[in-house]
Amino acid sequence: MSMTIPAVRPSIARLADFVGEARAGNAQALGILYDTYGSQLFRLAYRLLGTREDAEDVVHDVFVGLPDALAHYEERGRLDAWLRRVTVRTALMRQRSRDRRREISLRSAAEVPTAAGLTPERIELQAAVNALPVALRSVLVLKEMEGYSHAEIATLLGISAVTSRVRLFRAMRSVRQRLEDRP
Amino acid sequence: MTTDLRTKLQELPAPEARADLRERIRASRAAGERVILATDRRASRLTAPRAIAAAIVLTILGWGAYSVFVGRNRGIPSGAAVFAGSVLWPTPALSQEVGASDTVGHARYPLLDRVPSRALQSGSWSYRATMTTDGLVTSEQGVRTFSIAPTIARGEPAVAIVTTGTGRYSPEGFTDSLLVSRDSLRLLRHSKRYGRHPGGVDFPAAPPRYLSWRDADINWVGSIYRALFQLTPLNSSWRGSVYVPWITYPNRVRALAIDLRVTGSERVTVPAGTYDSWVISVRFRDDEARVYVDKTSGLVVKLAMPMGEDAVWEQVLTGAS
Numbered sequence: 001m002s003m004t005i006p007a008v009r010p011s012i013a014r015l016a017d018f019v020g021e022a023r024a025g026n027a028q029a030l031g032i033l034y035d036t037y038g039s040q041l042f043r044l045a046y047r048l049l050g051t052r053e054d055a056e057d058v059v060h061d062v063f064v065g066l067p068d069a070l071a072h073y074e075e076r077g078r079l080d081a082w083l084r085r086v087t088v089r090t091a092l093m094r095q096r097s098r099d100r101r102r103e104i105s106l107r108s109a110a111e112v113p114t115a116a117g118l119t120p121e122r123i124e125l126q127a128a129v130n131a132l133p134v135a136l137r138s139v140l141v142l143k144e145m146e147g148y149s150h151a152e153i154a155t156l157l158g159i160s161a162v163t164s165r166v167r168l169f170r171a172m173r174s175v176r177q178r179l180e181d182r183p
Numbered sequence: 184m185t186t187d188l189r190t191k192l193q194e195l196p197a198p199e200a201r202a203d204l205r206e207r208i209r210a211s212r213a214a215g216e217r218v219i220l221a222t223d224r225r226a227s228r229l230t231a232p233r234a235i236a237a238a239i240v241l242t243i244l245g246w247g248a249y250s251v252f253v254g255r256n257r258g259i260p261s262g263a264a265v266f267a268g269s270v271l272w273p274t275p276a277l278s279q280e281v282g283a284s285d286t287v288g289h290a291r292y293p294l295l296d297r298v299p300s301r302a303l304q305s306g307s308w309s310y311r312a313t314m315t316t317d318g319l320v321t322s323e324q325g326v327r328t329f330s331i332a333p334t335i336a337r338g339e340p341a342v343a344i345v346t347t348g349t350g351r352y353s354p355e356g357f358t359d360s361l362l363v364s365r366d367s368l369r370l371l372r373h374s375k376r377y378g379r380h381p382g383g384v385d386f387p388a389a390p391p392r393y394l395s396w397r398d399a400d401i402n403w404v405g406s407i408y409r410a411l412f413q414l415t416p417l418n419s420s421w422r423g424s425v426y427v428p429w430i431t432y433p434n435r436v437r438a439l440a441i442d443l444r445v446t447g448s449e450r451v452t453v454p455a456g457t458y459d460s461w462v463i464s465v466r467f468r469d470d471e472a473r474v475y476v477d478k479t480s481g482l483v484v485k486l487a488m489p490m491g492e493d494a495v496w497e498q499v500l501t502g503a504s
Contacts, residue, residue: 025494027212034205042200056204063208065218089221126195144192172188 019079023070034063037080041087047141048091050130058091088142088156095134128178136171143168213324214348214357215488215496290424290440295415302365303331303342303413308482310498311454312348317494325349327498329409333365336372340365344410361410368414408474413481417461421445442466451475451484453499458484 021029038059046055062069062083073082129137138157142148143164150161150168157164312324327348334343344361362372415421422444446464450457460475475485486498 025212027209030212031205031209034208038200038205042204043197046197047195052198052200056200059200059204060208060211061218062220064211064216065220067212068217069220086220093221122191122195125191129192129195140192144189145195176188 019070019073022067025067030063030066033066037083038063040080041083044084044087044146045091047145048088048138049095050137054094055091058087058094061094062087062090084146085156092138092157095138124179125175128175131178132171132174136167136174139164139167140171140175144172210357214359290426291442292422292424292444295411295423295425295443303344303410304480305331305333306503307331308409308503309501310486311501312496312498315495315497324496326501331410331413334362336362336364341371342368346409408486409483412463412474412476412483415481417445417463417476417478417481419445419448419461421461448478449475453484453501455484455500455502458482460484 018029018032022033041062042055042059045058046052049055049058069086073079129140132140139153142153142156143150148156150164153159153164154161159167307328307330310327310329312327313321314324315321325348327346329346330343332343332345334341342363342365344363346359347356349356358374360372360374361370362374363370422442424440424442426440443463443465445461447462449460449462451460452458458475458477459479460477463474463476465472465474472486472488474483475487476482477484482500482503484500488496
């Protein structure tokens with residue numbers, strides 16, 4: 001049976017219905033939530049992890065676990081913000097798991113996306129971000145690319161807001177140095 | 184310059200996820216895969232005096248609970264001890280490596296940290312999966328084939344325990360396999376494949392504690408039950424508990440108990456025949472699933488698991504060879 005995919009983005013009210021149905025394990029509702037939020041969550045995971053495969057695995061896990069996780073969604077905040085927090089946590093867990101298995105890829109530092117719009121300058125910038133240690137890159141991505149506050153980052157990463165500021169400073173300095181040192 | 188760099192960072196493009204990711208998610212859900220995500224529960228807002236009072240009360244309660252709780256869980260065996268025995272069921276075995284402070288609640292029954300040394304019966308069995316909503320609408324969820332076959336792995340006799348299937352949302356099929364030592368039943372490898380996405384974890388002979396934690400898989404249906412109950416003699420008072428990892432925060436994995444017990448016996452009719460079965464209740468947090476096991480062969484003839492409030496996901500035995 002093919003799934004009906006809405007031609008337009010569902011309204012907020014309709015999304016609330018889908019959330020309820022997805023919570024009960026309805027595959028069609030889950031598919032609609034994926035269609036609505038999957039791309040932005042993938043981009044977020046990609047920015048945190050640096051590889052398409054890891055980002056896809058994170059989004060996979062988020063949506064497979066979503067029906068159970070929605071039991072904790074209190075519907076007081078925006079769904080997309082809640083989903084983004086869940087995605088960040090899942091990505092960070094994956095990152096730590098990868099570190100523990102020493103799978104930090106040789107590829108990760110060198111890999112740059114094949115997306116359209118990549119100029120040589122952007123490729124170098126992406127490589128500089130990918131080369132950052134995980135602790136610094138997480139803060140840089142969350143603050144400068146995703147717009148989280150230091151207080152929110154502190155909660156997500158289990159660090160203090162001051163530590164978040166320090167890491168951001170170091171990350172920005174490192175990226176700048178790498179860009180300036182290029183041959 | 185900082186502003187300029189920020190702008191450039193925000194403009195960095197990202198690739199799109201592959202088109203089959205949506206299908207992969209559907210396949211995993213249809214196959215009964217479960218992922219427990221780290222969600223945030225908002226703490227209720229407390230005023231300062233209330234917070235102080237709450238802290239005092241919690242400190243007192245915490246001290247008392249710690250004394251009782253730690254004392255109760257001192258009997259949890261070490262990871263090395265568990266691995267030295269029969270570890271057909273990888274996740275709970277790995278979970279029992281944790282100490283008391285990492286354990287949420289505690290097991291109600293004796294831990295199933297050993298499986299009796301019996302040979303697994305070779306063969307192949309097929310199951311039909313369905314989802315019934317509101318007790319009225321039943322939709323087909325594909326078929327599963329479960330097989331047990333002798334093989335050789337790492338130069339030693341081993342047993343391959345494999346569940347393959349297709350589902351409503353997984354036309355390319357999926358495979359979930361366990362490779363265990365024939366003699367010790369120690370898990371050698373757990374691998375899964377959904378469509379074109381293979382993945383597997385090798386379990387070394389002496390796993391580093393934390394490596395095994397993260398790679399443990401919460402897979403408490405399907406293959407595990409079908410193999411476990413073949414090996415475990417059941418009776419009307421049988422009961423046992425296991426711990427599985429529960430991820431509560433990015434850097435925190437805790438152990439949560441699953442409690443299993445025989446709640447009765449029932450004559451169950453499925454497409455493959457009619458079986459006098461033990462009914463086993465499986466409690467995991469607030470969920471309860473039921474597994475029906477043939478009294479003679481130890482074969483799982485039916486699995487029933489609630490999916491939300493109104494739906495039940497079932498597998499029933501359709502044939503054996």
